[in-house]
Amino acid sequence: MTKIRIAIQKSGRLNKDSLEILKNCGVSIDNGKDQLKASARNFPMEVFYLRNGDIPQYLRDGVVDIAIIGENVLIEKGGDIDIAEKLGFSKCRVSLAVPKEVEYNSVQDFQGKRIATSYPNTVKEYFKGKGVEADLHIINGSVEIAPNIGLADGICDIVSSGSTLFKNNLREVEVMLKSEAVLAVSQKISEERKTILSKLQFRIKSVLQARQSKYVLLNAPNDSLESILKLLPGMRSPTVLPLAEEGWSSVHTVINKDKFWEVIDELKLVGAEGILVCPIEKMVL
Structure with a gap:
């Protein structure tokens, strides 16, 4: 029996919200603790639990057919991957921030400055459109500490409530893009699995409409x-x-x-x- 293969975040808030919407769509998943692959009991689906940053490549290679992933990750690593549905949860923004005590007037203030980020492609594209050149330090992890240890003059990172920035004596000065969870689709998905995807999308739209x-x-x-x-x-x-x-x-x-x-x-x-x-x-x- 053909099953559609879906990737979701291995851990974190997006994992919880992804499982919740699948549950609301009537998809019951059998998975145990630390399991990296699971099957649905009542829907032709296999679930792959993956690192968020790895999901775009799995979609590109056709290892998975669809994924629930942050739009910001696709913009950074998977601009060639199609979005089938915006899901309305796990909303955040990708922003530039500087230390609170630093005077800020415009994005031009980042000219020649050092920026710590996990989103180098997003930052480069944004700065290119603004005519700004900066020195990017790519950090995988907590970038908020970089200005405090003298590694950078500012950061680019995802922001939800802004509490993490506040705790690290930073303030948000530029919103580069807004993001939410999306249903992304591999270009290598088969016609048979597209039929299953249509059924899943029908259920998702019913759930999202009800939530609104x-x-x-x-x-x-x-x-x-x-x-x-x-x-x-x-x-x-x-x-x-x-x-x-x-x-x-x-x-x-x-x-x-x-x-x-x-x-x-x-x-x-x-x-x-x-x-x-x-x-x-x-x-x-």
């Missing part, structure tokens, strides 16, 4: 129903059902979580009552 949405139920006086319906989106249109109490209806719809509070406030102003909000597990469009 809330199911809302509310009671509406019929004389305000028209105004309320104008405020409400829906997958096609809101569902309206009569209540036992004459003159009232129950309205059911789906709201994007980013617009949720704005819509709820407006609904209350036009007479909506008894508003219930429920999470959505899956959304099949």
